Amino acid sequence: xxxxxxxxxxxxxxxxxxxxxxxxxxxxxxxxxxxxxxxxxxxxxxxxxxxxxxxxxxxxxxxxxxxxxxxxxxxxxxxxxxxxxxxxxxxxxxxxxxxxxxxxxxxxxxxxxxxxxxxxxxxxxxxxxxxxxxxxxxxxxxxxxxxxxxxxxxxxxxxxxxxxxxxxxxxxxxxxxxxxxxxxxxxxxxxxxxxxxxxxxxxxxxxxxxxxxxxxxxxxxxxxxxxxx
Amino acid sequence: xxxxxxxxxxxxxxxxxxxxxxxxxxxxxxxxxxxxxxxxxxxxxxxxxxxxxxxxxxxxxxxxxxxxxxxxxxxxxxxxxxxxxxxxxxxxxxxxxxxxxxxxxxxxxxxxxxxxxxxxxxxxxxxxxxxxxxxxxxxxxxxxxxxxxxxxxxxxxxxxxxxxxxxxxxxxxxxxxxxxxxxxxxxxxxxxxxxxxxxxxxxxxxxxxxxxxxxxxxxxxxxxxxxxxxxxxxxxxxxxxxxxxxxxxx
Ligand SMILES: Nc1ncnc2c1ncn2[C@@H]1O[C@H](COP(=O)(O)OP(=O)(O)O)[C@@H](O)[C@H]1O
Ligand SMILES: [Mg+2]
Numbered sequence: 001x002x003x004x005x006x007x008x009x010x011x012x013x014x015x016x017x018x019x020x021x022x023x024x025x026x027x028x029x030x031x032x033x034x035x036x037x038x039x040x041x042x043x044x045x046x047x048x049x050x051x052x053x054x055x056x057x058x059x060x061x062x063x064x065x066x067x068x069x070x071x072x073x074x075x076x077x078x079x080x081x082x083x084x085x086x087x088x089x090x091x092x093x094x095x096x097x098x099x100x101x102x103x104x105x106x107x108x109x110x111x112x113x114x115x116x117x118x119x120x121x122x123x124x125x126x127x128x129x130x131x132x133x134x135x136x137x138x139x140x141x142x143x144x145x146x147x148x149x150x151x152x153x154x155x156x157x158x159x160x161x162x163x164x165x166x167x168x169x170x171x172x173x174x175x176x177x178x179x180x181x182x183x184x185x186x187x188x189x190x191x192x193x194x195x196x197x198x199x200x201x202x203x204x205x206x207x208x209x210x211x212x213x214x215x216x217x218x219x220x221x222x223x224x225x226x227x228x229x
Numbered sequence: 230x231x232x233x234x235x236x237x238x239x240x241x242x243x244x245x246x247x248x249x250x251x252x253x254x255x256x257x258x259x260x261x262x263x264x265x266x267x268x269x270x271x272x273x274x275x276x277x278x279x280x281x282x283x284x285x286x287x288x289x290x291x292x293x294x295x296x297x298x299x300x301x302x303x304x305x306x307x308x309x310x311x312x313x314x315x316x317x318x319x320x321x322x323x324x325x326x327x328x329x330x331x332x333x334x335x336x337x338x339x340x341x342x343x344x345x346x347x348x349x350x351x352x353x354x355x356x357x358x359x360x361x362x363x364x365x366x367x368x369x370x371x372x373x374x375x376x377x378x379x380x381x382x383x384x385x386x387x388x389x390x391x392x393x394x395x396x397x398x399x400x401x402x403x404x405x406x407x408x409x410x411x412x413x414x415x416x417x418x419x420x421x422x423x424x425x426x427x428x429x430x431x432x433x434x435x436x437x438x439x440x441x442x443x444x445x446x447x448x449x450x451x452x453x454x455x456x457x458x459x460x461x462x463x464x465x466x467x468x469x470x471x472x473x474x475x476x477x478x479x
Binding site for chain 2: 126127132133135152225226227
């Protein structure tokens with residue numbers, strides 16, 4: 001087998017172009033997914049059965065099935081239905097980009113809702129009591145006491161979720177898109193040099209992971225200023 | 230239901246409270262007048278915390294009556310809010326909001342509950358931090374303060390809501406010995422200013438010098454209540470005597 005190190009460097013710029021799509025998919029899904037997660041976690045902890053059960057079921061389904069299956073179900077599955085193809089939604093649902101965004105957002109929402117629930121449960125019960133004794137209402141306690149502390153507690157796990165979503169975006173190469181992995185696959189088809197090309201792709205992914213880690217570390221420092229004595 | 234005829238600031242009539250099948254309060258009667266200081270002692274698990282937590286409705290009693298400054302504690306949210314405005318509480322574990330500075334801890338409830346503008350709330354906070362002798366710590370976070378300082382911030386935080394009554398649940402039990410005095414001193418000053426206080430503590434020196442009444446609880450009941458000199462020297466019940474001999478020997 002011959003291994004050409006130079007191929008790694010030569011293919012890097014092309015693959016890095018695919019990174020633009022990877023990053024767009026990643027950021028948009030994170031934003032949509034996290035907003036959805038806030039609603040889900042509020043439903044989940046509401047203590048009201050008709051809210052908490054749907055949230056529980058949703059989280060169970062999306063955490064309990066492979067992301068790839070979710071992407072396929074939305075991209076190929078929904079297109080099976082005549083009424084969907086006839087509906088205005090089809091403008092969005094026929095685009096692989098938006099199908100991927102929808103699948104990733106729904107998936108991120110499920111995981112992030114559980115992460116936030118863990119953070120909320122991690123808030124010391126004594127702080128709730130102090131808030132109640134001071135006369136703060138339930139929503140005031142949630143907004144001013146629980147939420148800021150829960151966010152800090154959730155950050156490390158949320159960082160992991162960001163990284164695993166970033167890697168998960170590689171699945172879009174299976175639905176005709178040219179992200180990092182998609183670009184790498186086309187170059188490979190031309191050059192038949194899987195090692196070099198995918199090493200190159202791995203380098204770009206590692207670069208993105210490094211950026212995410214930096215961002216999370218920064219956020220953790222900001223949110224934990226008060227913890228360090 | 231308002232009940233202004235009752236002279237007592239805090240009135241408990243045959244109050245009971247169960248956790249599942251376990252009865253933590255077995256019919257507690259207690260009447261406290263405006264400005265009185267009551268020290269509550271008793272073995273661990275005797276229901277001291279449960280009793281004072283019922284007074285500001287952190288626990289819900291299931292039998293009997295509790296009337297605080299003329300307001301009977303029922304399930305009415307309005308009455309509970311009204312009682313919480315009258316009653317401040319200090320916890321063993323301080324329970325300061327860790328993400329807020331000392332001053333912000335004090336400002337939160339006045340701003341949110343009493344809708345005081347930020348600037349005035351800050352002045353109010355500084356006033357009460359001075360009263361507990363730590364104005365210079367205003368902008369530190371709880372984690373940067375000693376236990377004694379944290380508990381004094383917690384006291385000041387309650388005072389910011391201008392309560393008529395202060396409840397203390399073992400306020401010095403979580404403190405290192407050298408910090409107990411600074412907290413007790415603040416409490417003594419508060420007592421001198423005429424605050425109505427219920428203090429769960431085993432600091433018998435504090436009980437002797439400050440209390441009007443010492444209450445001994447055991448097994449969900451008030452076994453004995455008396456002014457301190459009677460309580461310490463001529464306790465009637467054997468359970469009280471046994472308890473006193475245990476805590477006074479060390
Ligand atoms: N939330 C609770 N759930 C179940 N049991 C409780 C709860 N709070 C207190 N108890 C029980 O009630 C009894 C009295 O507790 P507490 O009032 O905390 O006692 P004290 O403050 O005198 O140590 C104890 O046996 C305790 O285990
Ligand atoms: Mg207790």
